[in-house]
Amino acid sequence: MMAIGVYKTGNSIIRTRQLLMYHDGVPRRVRVWLILIFGFLYQYAGSINLSSMNQMVGEISFLNEDVQMAGYCMLAGITVCFPVMYRLKFAMYTRQLFFVSGIGLMFCTAITMSIAIPWVVCGASFIAGFFKMLGMFGCTSNFRLCVTPSRNYAIFFPVIYFMVVGGTYLSGLTTAYLTYYGNWRLMNLFVILLLMIHVAIVYFMMKPDHRPGPYMSLKGIDLIGFILWCGFIISGMWIFCYGEHYEWWRGNQVWLGTLICCLFFAGAWCRSRFHERPYLSLHIFSYTAVWKIIFWLFVASILQSAPRLLQSIYVNSILGYDSLNVISLNYPILYGVLLGAILAFYTKVKWCWNTKQYLVLSFALLTSYIVAMYFLIDGNTNKEAFFIPLVAVGISEVMIGSISNVYLSQSVPFSYFFFGLSAIGYSRCGIGNAAGAALVQRLYNWAVVKNSMSASENIDGTVLPFDMPSWSETMAVVSRQSVMMTLKECYGYLILVGIVMILLIIMSTYKTTVTRLIPKMSAIRRWMSNPRVEDPADSVIRKKSD
CATH class of the missing domain: 1.20.1250.20 (MFS general substrate transporter like domains)
Structure with missing residues (x-):
């Protein structure tokens, strides 16, 4: 099998590699590095980090499962947003997209550090996951031709996963050190500070009217299908997250969660089956x-x-x-x-x-x-x-x-x-x-x-097998x-x-x-x-x- 080689690039690709959303005075090398740094920054954001679980459980009386569920909800927000990524990209200016994702993440991070109600934290984490993926997509869709002018997926995705996985583990390290020498809320404040710097750089260095293509309305997105698929994934994760805590199907809570999950799945499947433009096409x-x-x-x-x-x-x-x-x-x-x-x-x-x-x-x-x-x-x-x-x-x-x-x-x-x-x-x-x-x-x-x-079956209080x-x-x-x-x-x-x-x-x-x-x-x-x-x-x- 022959590898995908380096193919000729046209003027449109060369212009895309210049990252034209920046002001003309920003050097081209700086443009690329800034967009890569933004990608790493979005791996730090996400409203909650499991490395601070012990302090959160001890300070605000959360269960371990509550913190884990918040982390799962963030991943759910990342998962469900893919079908509308390009619609969102063409509906907003490039600078506006980074504003929405950055400011949205700041609000979600502030909510999770100030409110000790599990379902509120989980909801904020889900929304944060959506904004996190939106910002990350804004970065990757802009620097993709800088990474691989040949437009090769086999070059592009290793770079993406280096950023995603590497940024995630770096975030865990930063959280652990800040938590050890201070408090788990320091990581939230640190993330908010980084996001404020990110928004400021975007405001001063990017053009306010740059859009990668003609405006495309968000009208026509299947919001009901979106809600049903979100309900399915969240309820499914809830079953496996809290199952051990509620003794699985020996408790009524897991049975109720299973029923809700099945209802959401049936509704989402029927919606995708019969809707003209479903949120998630079953043909996949x-x-x-x-x-x-x-x-x-x-x-x-x-x-x-x-x-x-x-x-x-x-x-x-x-x-x-x-x-x-x-x-x-x-x-x-x-x-x-x-x-x-x-x-x-x-x-x-x-x-x-x-x-x-x-x-x-x-x-x-x-x-x-x-x-x-x-x-x-x-x-x-x-x-x-x-x-x-x-x-x-x-x-x-x-x-x-x-x-x-x-x-x-x-x-x-x-x-x-x-x-x-x-x-x-x-x-x-x-x-x-x-x-x-x-x-x-x-x-x-x-x-x-x-x-x-x-x-311990052969051990009692009078005969010990060892001293x-x-x-x-x-x-x-x-x-x-x-x-x-x-x-x-x-x-x-x-x-x-x-x-x-x-x-x-x-x-x-x-x-x-x-x-x-x-x-x-x-x-x-x-x-x-x-x-x-x-x-x-x-x-x-x-x-x-x-």
Whole structure:
């Protein structure tokens, strides 16, 4: 298979690379760096950060599930906004788009730091996720031709995921340090300050009347469908977030949540089925590639729960790390994120790997982390031993995210591409993400009860199998050993999941019939005026076999 090469660029692309939304006095190199910095800034914003969960739970009497649900709501806001991104872009001036997203994020961040009502915080987080994606889309749609003049998706998406994943982990580091030396609200204030600087730069350096194309009204957007799909994803995430707290379907709350989720899904499906221009077209689910991506992203969410959940239990309960030592484990992941972006570029563009080879490497790296942790579980493991496994986590996270979008872009027409991003987002950021974490949490809770009973069944107050000065210290040792046994058992099950997934990838086929390029903005404008055309002009160039 030949890689997508460097293609000739016309004057329209050269003009687009100049980022004409800036005033003429702004140097061209500064324009590019500013828009890249804005992209990183939007990864800091989002109204709430899970790194400050302990302080939030202790100070404002939130449940852990309340903070997690707020984080999930932010991801839901990111997921549901894709179908209307270009409509919003053409409805506003470029400067106006950044004003709306920046000021909206400031208000949402201020709400989450000042109101201690869970449903209000979740609602503000959902809106913040929408504004966050709107601002990020404003950045990526403007610098895409600066990143890849050849309009190659395989170059574009590794850069995007380097910004998204890297910015997310940097945000976690910043939150942890500000929380440790101050208060969790300091991060909110810091984000508001950064957003104020961002809005000021946009105000003084960008033209007030620049628009990438003719004005396009927002009239005709299916708002009812939007509300129904939002209700479905939020209620679905609520089930998996609060399921363990309410003892799953043994409690009435989860049954009620399931009923509401099913009603929202039925309403959204019927609305999309019979509405002339639905918010989320059901035709996207007729593509086999979409189901493949949804499946491997769901499996990835299960495997990625190991560094997020099991590792957190291990370093806190067994090794006794404080918050700074725990968050310092983000540094090797950041190195892995950088290496992952480079490796994603070389494997797909330079070395001409096909999708199957790429996926096998990605899941092999993620599984190798779990294998390494299985053998590292001990009461005296040094922190340095986690370095290489966590680098593998960072590499795999960028590569899996990149190949999902690249494979989607090559498998569906551009007219359904943003529907596809929203559809796979239900697995990557929405219900699939929450379900994967809930499955691993449930597995851990089941195994820890079983192992605790097994480890303590022959111990009583008169006969101790080892020399301990007190009964309480004896039970502390038993509890510690049962947790380590449980972690090993959970890692073992996840290793099996990873191996099975790699075998399924090897046995599957991932063929695409055409090579699609990132469309020019002028072609997108013409395409939006004629929605019956599946791909903008000059974006499909040749046949290929993957």
